[in-house]
Amino acid sequence: MSHRVAPDPELTATIAARLAQLRRRIAELTDRDVRIVAVTKGHPAEVAAAAFEAGCVDLGESYAQELLAKRRELAEAGIELPVRWHFVGRLQSNKVRQLAGVVDLWQSVDRESLAREIARRAPGARVLVQLDLAGLPGRGGCPPEEGPALVRACRDLGLDVVGLMGVGPPGPPELSREPFARLVRLADELELPERSIGMSGDVEVAVEAGATMVRVGSALVGPRPPRGPA
Numbered sequence: 001m002s003h004r005v006a007p008d009p010e011l012t013a014t015i016a017a018r019l020a021q022l023r024r025r026i027a028e029l030t031d032r033d034v035r036i037v038a039v040t041k042g043h044p045a046e047v048a049a050a051a052f053e054a055g056c057v058d059l060g061e062s063y064a065q066e067l068l069a070k071r072r073e074l075a076e077a078g079i080e081l082p083v084r085w086h087f088v089g090r091l092q093s094n095k096v097r098q099l100a101g102v103v104d105l106w107q108s109v110d111r112e113s114l115a116r117e118i119a120r121r122a123p124g125a126r127v128l129v130q131l132d133l134a135g136l137p138g139r140g141g142c143p144p145e146e147g148p149a150l151v152r153a154c155r156d157l158g159l160d161v162v163g164l165m166g167v168g169p170p171g172p173p174e175l176s177r178e179p180f181a182r183l184v185r186l187a188d189e190l191e192l193p194e195r196s197i198g199m200s201g202d203v204e205v206a207v208e209a210g211a212t213m214v215r216v217g218s219a220l221v222g223p224r225p226p227r228g229p230a
């Protein structure tokens with residue numbers, strides 16, 4: 001069944017063109033190196049393979065089972081993608097064990113119980129502390145004012161906290177400017193180098209605010225097919 005995951009050359013070319021365009025847009029805004037994480041959640045495994053072929057070396061996923069199923073499907077087809085996997089979605093502690101050894105950067109650490117489980121299953125793991133920038137229930141992230149304490153708790157657990165992550169509020173991209181600036185100020189204060197902010201809709205605002213990492217899904221790999229029952 002390897003034909004199902006082998007990347008389609010046309011799709012690969014499309015993603016490569018969008019990636020080049022995104023890199024140009026970023027370069028017009030900053031001299032900083034901004035890492036682009038291609039978020040392939042909601043897309044089949046062949047899209048992850050195509051994104052890698054197109055030059056994406058950082059891939060992001062939001063659902064534990066989906067990430068594991070994709071890797072399994074690719075492995076069965078003899079494809080091992082030498083990419084860094086970023087976990088960017090809400091994470092239940094009971095999924096951590098299966099993800100240990102797979103995830104390179106845990107971007108959505110938003111509570112101490114989760115940090116403790118990651119430290120237990122993947123000692124010394126690289127993590128970002130996620131702040132809730134939108135104040136919306138169910139989106140994940142810890143209240144920004146609790147960020148410093150959570151960063152300290154992660155460090156005490158031996159985790160390698162490299163930065164902060166945040167999702168901007170829904171609506172026009174301008175609404176993300178102030179929350180992103182707040183996250184960047186806090187990262188400065190805590191001397192954390194990585195600021196993972198910006199998605200397809202507000203990537204420019206994020207880069208202007210000081211992003212070192214953007215997480216781009218639909219603008220790179222196309223709109224997500226509707227999510228069926230889990």
Ligand SMILES: *Cc1c(COP(=O)(O)O)cnc(C)c1O
Pocket residue numbers: 039041062088089167199200201215216217218219
């Ligand atoms: C889905 C998702 C993204 C990518 O979203 P797009 O709008 O498709 O770019 C980025 N970050 C997180 C946390 C996500 O869940």
